[in-house]
Amino acid sequence: MRHRFLAVPAVLLSHDLAVVARLADRVLVMRDGVVLENGGTATLLSAPDHPYTKELLTAVPSAATRGRRLAEVGHIRPAEPVGEPVIEARGLRKRYGKQTVVADVDLTVRRGEIVGLVGESGSGKTSVAQLLFGLVAPTSGTVTFEGAPWSGVPERRRRSRRRRLQLISQDPLSSFDPRWTVRRIVAEALPRGVPVEPLLDRVGLGPDVLDRHPRQLSGGQRQRVAIARALAPRPILIICDEPVSALDVSVQAQVLDLLADIRATDGTALLFISHDLGVVHHLADRVLVMKDGAVVESGPVDEVFHQPSHDYTRALLDAVPTLETPVGRNR
Ligand SMILES: Nc1ncnc2c1ncn2[C@@H]1O[C@H](COP(=O)(O)OP(=O)(O)OP(=O)(O)O)[C@@H](O)[C@H]1O
């Protein structure tokens, strides 16, 4: 069974401690239907009484456990079998006029792996996503997808491989045909005859959105339609560009759970782009830190987030709320 943290009064059900820590004033820890412990979020997460809570804090990979506590207990992450490279970028460079927005980026995502890409606004994250996906051509450098050339290949010759690679765009409205209904947007990505409703349900959308057009949806609903559409062809890799930043915290937790589940059950690899380091720490195996178009640091999330070697990474991390500061109040 899944063990969950219950936050009141918003009644958020989550195993994501980072999300709970940010949102909740109080936390109830439940196991097998029984409340074991109940207290203020900061106290409970930093100094739990019940052995089970301690166990959970040790086992749950989460930004809420970052910092002092984590240094004591260590960070246990389920060992994921990581396979052959799915996508590989070598010396990737993109110039617009005089500005170099992507500078010699090397990046590999392996089968079943979740790689985070973080960096401040304008650092080049979306540009990397567009280069990898093949929306724009690199000025120099190469992208290899599933062992075969991807960049520099004409689109008509990439078409048969396209479904294996999906993009959840930072701006989903621009990636939908405005005349299409949600039903058609999702159905078009599914094998013929596979119903749309269960997939929408999986991303937390009801049948009421089926006949609406993208403009008739909220930002969060649009984001979830984009996720459903990306999942539909069962891709080997999903490039997720800020897939949860438009979502409220409870839906965000739900979508992050969903993405983690998809990796666990289908072995789908994710390139997860976010400015939220807590979310990346929670979800990713490895992380790349971008600044001014270049990757300044990369490695396993625990190494990069606990012992950042670059000042820029340290500065990014300092902007993240921890249990030492009053959580959920400093944003
Ligand atoms: N088509 C384009 N033409 C000219 N400049 C561009 C183009 N696309 C992006 N840029 C520039 O490239 C730089 C990187 O932009 P990018 O969208 O990749 O940043 P980002 O890291 O995704 O930022 P954010 O966190 O705000 O989404 C910015 O300075 C941007 O203005």
Ligand SMILES: [Mg+2]
């Ligand atoms: Mg962006």
